[in-house]
Amino acid sequence: MNRGMHTALWLVPLILLCLSGLTGCGGTAGDTTASTDTGSAPAREQHFIFNNGAEPEYLDPGKATGSPGIRLINQLFEGLTTLDPKTLEPLPGMAERWDIDEAGTTWTFHLRANAKWSDGSPLTADDFRRSWLRVLNPATGAKYATQLYLIEGAEARHQGGSEDAVGITVIDDHTLQVRLRGPAPYFLELLAFTTYMPVPAEPIAAHGDAWTQADTIIGNGPFVLAEWAERERIVLVPNEHYHGRDSIRLERITALPHENIESVYQQYLSGAVHWINSVPASKIAEVKRHPDFYTAPFLASYYYRFNCTVAPFNDVRVRRALTMAIDRQYLVDNVTALGEIPATAFTPPMAQYQPPNGLGYDPEGAKKLLAEVRSEGVTIDTVEILFNDRDTHRKIAEAIAQMWRETLGIEVAARGAEWKSYMKSMDQLDYQIVRSSWVGDYSDPYTFLSCFRTDDGNNRTGWTDPAYDTALDASQLIQDPAKRAAAYTELEQRLLAGQPIAPIYVAINKGLKKPFVRGLHQNIRDLLYCRSVYLED
Amino acid sequence: MGRYLLKRLIQAPIVLFLIVTCSFVLVRLAPGGPFDAERKVPPEVEAALNEQYHLDESIPMQYGRFLLDLAQGDLGPAIKYPGRSVNAIIADRLPPTLLLGGYALALAVLIGVTVGVIGARLYNTVFDHASMVFALLGISIPMFVVGPLLLLAFQTQWRLVSPPGEYGPSFAYLSLAALCLAAPFAARIARLCRAGMLEVVNQDFARTARAKGVPEWRIVTVHCLRGALTPVVSFLGPAVASVLTGSLVVESIFLLKGLGWEFVFSAINRDYTLVIGTVIVYSSLLIIANLIVDLCYGLLDPRVRYD
Secondary structure, eight states, X not given: OHHHHHHGGGHHHHHHHXXXXXXXXXXXXXXXXXXXHHTOSSSOOOEEEEEOSSOOSOOOTTTOOSHHHXXXXXXXXXXXXXXXXXXXXXXXXXXXXXXXXXXSOEXXXXXXXXXXXXTSOBOOHHHHHHHXXXXXXXXXXXXXXXXXXXXXXXXXXXXXXXXXXXXXXXXXXXXXXXXXXXXXXXXXXXXXXXXXXXOXXXXXXXXGGGGGSTTTOOOOSSEEEEEXXXXXXXXXXXXXXOTTGGGXXXXXXXXXXXXXXXXXXXXXXXXXXXXXXXXXXXXXXXXXXXXXXXXXXXXXXXXXXXXXXXXTTTSXXXXXXXXXXXXXXXXXXXXXXXXXXXXXXXXOOBTTBOOOOOOOOOXXXXXXXXXXXXXXXXXXXXXXXXXXXXXXXXXXXHHHHHHHHHHHOOEXXXXXXXXXXXXXXXXXXXXXXXXXXXXXXXXXXXXXXXXXXXXOTTTOSOOOOHHHHHHHHHHTXXXXXXXXXXXXXXXXXXXXXXXXXXXXXXEEEEEEEOTXXXXXXXXXXXXXXXXXXXXXX | OHHHHHHHHHHHHHHHHHHHHHHHHHHHHSSSOTTOOSSOOOHHHHHHHHHHTTTTSOHHHHHHXXXXXXXXXXXXXXXXXXXXXXXXXXXXXXXXXXXHHXXXXXXXXXXXXXXXXXXXXXXXXXXXXXXXXXXXXXHHSOHHHHHHXXXXXXXXXXXXXXXXXXXXXXXXXXXXXXXXXXXXXHHHHHHHHXXXXXXXXXXXXXXXXXXXXXXXXXXXXXXXXXXXXXXXXXXXXXXXXXXXXXXXXXXXXXXXXXXXXHHHHHHHTTOHHHHHHHHHHXXXXXXXXXXHHHHHHHHHOTTOOOO
């Protein structure tokens, strides 16, 4: 026992030792950082390191949903088409060319003669057919299976119908024919979506869901998975069998899964990562002054949903009055402050489509409209804004609550909820007003407008307009781009007249990128294609 | 002592069983399920996924299935991460958490006891006042403030440590994380130890020792420290729990892999199987820590009896 107590005497030197160890080791570590940061070596190692934002759930293209997974899958797999990293124009992927019939519904794809899996085995038209039918098999549990509903018979198959009725025909090993429900100008872009990518038969049969581990995965994209250290890093290296191997310049990609944006930002400043695609909300002013900071338009809409099934929000005038009392310019200038674009329509502007104007900021009009409702004996005492508890959402909700209080004289409560409770409330229409956002899957307004179909799972407002549903279906049969755009404009006007939502702003891409990172483009869908990336000396 | 130990060893699994059962039911009663997402999952897919994970069965059925698997040591598949089992995730994340927690506890005891003892011996001097001010700061400033400050200073400003890169965190970086985690505990231990020391240092046995001519350092370290450590040891039991849960914050700030993160986020994600798996691990650790603490009382204070 005495000896044990003697140890206490050693405490002081031990602490000193510990602290000196801290700085001692640190010295060496610091040197390493400095050398990578200045890049004094003659040629920069082509090793691109970025923070991917989270640990991916899946690297299975058929099942992936979250962006951390999709960001990596886009390097590991390739669909019939792929997208231009900058413009998102569809480019030949596994298919080198395609034909389309006059009605715009039957597409014939001709695969590259050298289309191969990363193990060197040939990739055939049947691989695509099998992969797509796997997604459409309800037992697979592919959450994005609806992306394939454009294909004739796909929806019926997904709901339990027959595989034979699905419009996918293998003509020969290198020719695949696809019949669509209607002419879809965005089909070529959609073909590059992860859900349309081919998956290998054997690893899935042998390993089930675990097939995407580094030692079992087989892909067909520009890179292959070299290492997946869970919650630490994912390492990709070039795929030697990729048809465009000669143009790949990166030798190694490391994707880090860190979620703490503050620490990730410090990591960026210390030079340990080359690209981060989110910035800490608490340091916006500082980040904006950083020379590496960038912003770019993003195909995403930030808006508030009204629950159209409960009073007083079942009255469109109330929804309109509340919408008119939101000063969006103030929000993007003072609350979000990263260059978001105020929006009065739901769909963000795209190359082929300029959304019509909805209700702008009009406090007088809002007061008048609400007075009209009140004069009919309707009382609006308190309303509640529900949001998922995050700093930015809270700030926006509080600012809007203040606007409604001041302009309309109603009591507004802003309530933050934990993510799943928030989702549940939204799903069961157990809210009054709820914060929402939507990211487009392809550059066509349909990816936004289809959300508000009566029976769509993403409607979540209880708003229903049979004429809207009919017009939505009709828009999908129009082949002429100008007429199609006109139909979308009309649809959007109808949606805005119903005002089940109050659009707030078009979101932006933002991040920090080291100046020596080249070929990393900020496109409208925030898609990463590392095949064009390289590090400059 | 033997009987007491046996009694506690029998109690432990019962306590664990009750905790696990409650968690099993509670996590399923929480609003939302594992497949609720911003983008609505088609009903046929949700049905297929529920079937795959047996979530379409009644809760008693699910519970029975869970117990059967548990008896074979199988915690089931992690719902959020397909293709990975809860066992594998725990095996991967627990060692770093234990390492960080153990390191932090050791630092906390080391720093806390040293500062406390010196503070008591130098009672009412500048050192004593300064150390108690630091202790108060250590207790009051949360880890999510201390952590980023340490990173800002050592990593971004002075470049003394580098963030975990290709080969995981360096020892220096880990020390920084452990220091952050240890700070509030070291502060509490310092205060407890100082108070305990002040209480015993003038008691009869110490006076007798002094009268016998025992050197002062020996009185402090051999005779008094034992008494002074009793409150510290009582504190260490719950401290183990706080260190383990506090590791979530530190793991997040220092971008370290660990079980603390999974513990909290499995609950947020409603990853039912992973929640139960982590609950089992954490409650077992707590039960063991409390048992060790109770046994330590007897070693430190001869007056404690176990019957």
